[in-house]
Amino acid sequence: MQSSDDRRIVLLGIGHTNAHVLDMWRREPIARARLVCVSGFASATYSGMLPGTLSGQYPPGTLEIELRSLAQAARAELVVEPARTVDMETRTVRFDDHEPVPFDVLSVGAGSVPNRAGIDASPGAWVPIKPMQTFLMRLYERLQELRRDGLKAIRVVVIGGGVGGLEISLCLPSYLGRVAGGTPHAISIIDAGERIGGGLSPRARHRVESVVASRGVEVVTGTRVTRVEDGAVVCADGRRLPADLVVLAAGAAPPPVVENMTLPKDPRGFLLTRDTLQSTGPANVFAVGDSGTVAEAGTPKAGVYAVRQGPVLWNNIGALVRGEPLTPYEPQHDFLRLLNTGDGKALMDYKGWTAHARWCWRFKDYLDSRFMARFRVTRG
DSSP states (O other), rough: OOOOOOOOEEESSSOOHHHHHHHHHHSSTTTTTTEEESSSEEEEEEGGGGGHHTSSOOGGGGGEHHHHHHHHTTTOOOEESSSSEEEEETEEESSSSSSSSEEEEEEEEEOOOOOOOOOOOOOGGGGSSSSSGGGHHHHHHHHHHHHHOOOOSEEEEEOOSSSSHHHHHHHHHHHHHHTTTTTEEEEEEEESSSOOOOTTTTHHHEEEEEHHTTTTOOOEEEOOOEEEEETEEEEEEEEEEESSSEEOOSSSSSHHHHHHHHSOTTTTTTTOOOOBBBBBSOOOOOOOGGEHHHHHHHHOOOOHHHHHHHHHHHHHHHHHHHOOOOOOOOOOOSEEEEESSSSEEEEEETTTTEEEEHHHHHHHHHHHHHHHHTTOOOOO
């Protein structure tokens, strides 16, 4: 039985890093502490499997972590309600339609949202990839609208030519074939950089450009989208691209709950942390995954960093509760990238070595499936 003086540890958002804490708590809970999970959805999604779900390589539910059963197995409380902000004076997480949740230790892992800065668009004008829990549903609904309109062809524009936008562009045709009844389509990618594939090595960048070109995908670079309107996107240089379906996959921006927090932040608005993943403000607040930025580390917003932060966060929450020294997180300087190209192959990029083959897809599938297997709760 938990006593009234147990430390209350709250996980705000169950992304890759906080999910690791929940899983470890299920295996070996921290003594004299109780765990509360706060999520806007009853499931968490693994972004690494979204492209494979689009291309039909996975059933839709494969990329989801079912939080109710996982929290129940961990004997943790689960609050399924979008958080509005964190009140540091009262040490509570605040909501619009739920009573405040108090905490002694808080880990903010609320992720990020696509960056829509400088783009004028109504909510229904496009389909942002996040929240990922509803992306497939919103995409399906938009395609059904287009089918009801009787379009003879679907013109797709993907805003963002990073790895995420590229995977969407390459895996979306399979989804369109299944959902849009074989309606012809054309896909364009718009990116503000001079080339698509930012963050990839030069060899991998050249390889992915070749793959994109071979699929007939139009690439527009060196300009930003300023407006999304009915039937078109408008760029800063005056170009207009016809568009029936617009998918927003550009960059990363802080979600509203992070924007509302009065904690130290980096220039982009993400929570600033020490190398222990603790806020540079209150020591009882951690910020992980996309929500946090380790001061002077300069790492991009990528899921691989969030996954690697998991063991460090778990160790440091326990150390903080026990009054022990905390461990620094040391981000890797390079990491394995596996980009799903939607044709049964994946593009591998690691330390300047590049391959595009079926065995790369099988390796990606093995890694992703092994990661997700950790969060399956066996009933009975």
